[in-house]
Amino acid sequence: VICRKFSHSASLNAIKTVTVVGGGLMGSGIAQATQAGQNVTIVDLNSEILEKAQKSIQNNLGRVARKLYKDDPLKMEEFVKEANSRIKVSTKIEDGVDADLIVEAIVELLEPKQKLFNRLDELAPEHTILASNTSSISINEIGSGIKRKDRFGGLHFFNPVPVMRLLEVIKSDRMSQETYNAMMEWGKSVGKTCITCKDTPGFVVNRLLGPYSAEAFRMFERGDASKEDIDIAMKLGAGYPMGPLELADYTGLDTNKFVLEVLYQKTKNQVFKPIPLLNKMVEEGKLGIKTGEGIYKYKK
Numbered sequence: 001v002i003c004r005k006f007s008h009s010a011s012l013n014a015i016k017t018v019t020v021v022g023g024g025l026m027g028s029g030i031a032q033a034t035q036a037g038q039n040v041t042i043v044d045l046n047s048e049i050l051e052k053a054q055k056s057i058q059n060n061l062g063r064v065a066r067k068l069y070k071d072d073p074l075k076m077e078e079f080v081k082e083a084n085s086r087i088k089v090s091t092k093i094e095d096g097v098d099a100d101l102i103v104e105a106i107v108e109l110l111e112p113k114q115k116l117f118n119r120l121d122e123l124a125p126e127h128t129i130l131a132s133n134t135s136s137i138s139i140n141e142i143g144s145g146i147k148r149k150d151r152f153g154g155l156h157f158f159n160p161v162p163v164m165r166l167l168e169v170i171k172s173d174r175m176s177q178e179t180y181n182a183m184m185e186w187g188k189s190v191g192k193t194c195i196t197c198k199d200t201p202g203f204v205v206n207r208l209l210g211p212y213s214a215e216a217f218r219m220f221e222r223g224d225a226s227k228e229d230i231d232i233a234m235k236l237g238a239g240y241p242m243g244p245l246e247l248a249d250y251t252g253l254d255t256n257k258f259v260l261e262v263l264y265q266k267t268k269n270q271v272f273k274p275i276p277l278l279n280k281m282v283e284e285g286k287l288g289i290k291t292g293e294g295i296y297k298y299k300k
């Protein structure tokens with residue numbers, strides 16, 4: 001991601017400065033992907049999270065530098081220093097509003113997101129494009145209170161951001177063609193392959209992963225096949241890099257449950273209906289890798 005070439009010069013809407021609001025798992029990843037070609041500011045309410053984000057980005061950059069310049073420690077150091085100099089952090093939103101693009105990656109709740117966007121709409125310069133990384137909330141609802149509806153949309157990244165190459169660009173109802181073009185071009189410039197989707201529940205990836213993952217849980221719940229065999233089957237028979245149950249442990253069973261609930265609520269499609277086994281595991285705190293146990297057990 002880091003060593004790609006950048007070509008934003010062609011567009012009048014070229015994005016050169018980016019602010020990421022929310023420096024957690026996704027925000028720090030988005031910031032890392034972005035710093036390769038642009039200046040980036042990470043804003044988070046929590047200064048410890050900002051420190052953690054900086055450390056994790058630095059570690060990743062170190063790894064990239066070692067790969068790029070393995071026989072040249074001086075160049076390695078220069079690379080990390082230069083990349084780091086393009087990343088700023090702050091706990092104040094005011095420090096991040098002067099940007100060409102602001103990507104929101106805060107908690108997955110409608111109200112805090114709406115509040116944040118209303119504030120950003122007030123404070124940011126007129127040309128600034130606002131985007132949300134939400135994976136389950138309607139983009140149009142998040143932006144319902146802002147005035148710049150033509151300069152607003154969704155930029156949905158995938159975890160882990162530096163590794164996953166997809167970016168879903170979500171078209172809000174009143175997004176302008178210029179904003180859409182700028183978002184697509186920016187996505188390319190940070191090394192992603194962009195696809196476009198309307199503001200629909202789950203967009204493309206989660207809408208399709210939902211039924212797949214739900215059916216895998218149900219198969220396991222019924223005892224149709226062992227957990228290992230379900231995973232092996234999809235890896236060797238369908239060519240997936242991870243099986244559905246391994247993947248659920250990786251993303252977190254709580255996140256899986258949440259996504260299925262939202263999809264069920266919004267589509268009423270029975271394929272998303274609650275799964276007793278999944279609910280029970282989440283209640284017991286068996287959330288996957290992050291808690292040491294999910295479908296599988298992990299050494300902490």
Ligand code: NAI
Binds near residue numbers: 022024044134
């Ligand atoms: P996280 O919990 O790791 O990070 C959220 C961060 O936002 C926290 O550090 C918190 O301190 C900060 N925050 C909360 N309210 C804030 C505010 N008003 N201003 C500034 N900072 C604030 O969460 P994660 O997993 O990074 O998710 C963030 C967003 O990305 C959510 O909308 C989520 O749905 C979306 N997303 C998550 C994916 C995942 O796999 N975790 C995948 C794709 C999207």
